[in-house]
Amino acid sequence: MTEKRNQTRRVARGKYDLFDINSGEYLGILVNMTTEGMMLMSRTPIPPDFVFQLEMRMSRPFRGTASVTFGAEALWCMRSTGNGHYWTGFRIIDIADETEGFLAEMIASWKPETRSAA
Secondary structure (H helix, E strand, O other), X not given: OOOOOOOOOEEOOOXXXXXXXXXXXXXXXXXXXXXXXXXXXXXXXXXXXXXXXXXXXXXXXXXXXXXXXXXXXXXXXXEOOOOOOEEEEXXXXXXXXXXXXHHXXXXXXXXXXXXXXX
């Protein structure tokens, strides 16, 4: 898979659950994020090329906020080896300026993801 990301993704610090606002369905847990996109882990596959209106709920509020909403498109989904879960990559496509600023500040407080040399 070719890397297309413009920003360094950061590993989520804490528990962030993602829900489809339209169906109310729980989609999965946030793994890492930038202000442009994110990856989540789910128990069921999420169809690529599908657009979601998402609510991200935080187990610990950040700056007094416990949830945010934004639109995102699922770009890819693949089965994880070993645990039967699925990894899905999303591109954020619709977000209010204030929400984007909030996420940028929150994400900046997380550690950058590091890759081990192969």
